[in-house]
Amino acid sequence: MxxxxxxxxxxxxxxxxxxxxxxxxxxxxxxxxxxxxxxxxxxxxxxxxxxxxxxxxxxxxxxxxxxxxNDLLPERSGCDRPERSHDGKIIMMRSNLRWCSDALEFTCWNGGVIRLAFVIDTHDREIIAWRAVPQPHRVLV
Missing domain, CATH: 1.10.10 (Arc Repressor Mutant, subunit A)
Structure with a gap:
């Protein structure tokens, strides 16, 4: 053993x-x-x-x-992928062309939950609007 x-x-x-x-x-x-x-x-x-x-x-x-x-397998197709050209940065020429949004939750010490939603301009990363509410709200959707 x-x-x-x-x-x-x-x-x-x-x-x-x-x-x-x-x-x-x-x-x-x-x-x-x-x-x-x-x-x-x-x-x-x-x-x-x-x-x-x-x-x-x-x-x-x-x-x-x-x-x-015995080298009988065919050549794999699609293996020659180009390097990733998009590095995750979104660049716009001026403001108000493209916005991004996100939402997240914070759990408080007393067990309550605060939900936060916001909209960001991708040109200058300025927050255009945000809303924080203690319960699910139709305005966040």
Whole structure:
């Protein structure tokens, strides 16, 4: 028990290398025929073929690992995202073009709640209006 908890155990090895070698030619043929298909679609095609031959089917996670080891996965699309161009600052050319609003609650020591709502001009960060009420109020909405 001590050896197992402290990393003395040997790492597990794949027990299906013989089955992987038997399935790999089918996988390579499907990938050659349909190079844009991912591992899930290849798994569906492969399992359909294996069922017709009376062979056991393959789990999609196992096929993913096998395809990754043999460089059979298609190139990922959408990975070349440009850097974020918006840094969170809103800049307007003059006042009264764009406003932002927010609301928050303060809990008092006596258990009461004060709700505060306000509107800010994004150009000069000036608070245009604010309202604080002790209970939900339709003016805040």
């Amino acid at each position: 001590y050896d197992r908890l402290n990393g003395g155990a040997k790492p597990r090895r794949s027990r299906r290398k013989a089955q992987d070698a038997a399935v790999l030619p089918f996988t390579q043929a499907f990938v050659a025929k349909r190079p844009t298909y991912g591992y899930r679609r290849i798994t569906a095609l492969l399992n359909r073929e294996l069922r017709t031959q009376g062979l056991p089917t393959v789990n999609h996670k196992r096929l993913y690992r096998m395809m990754a080891r």
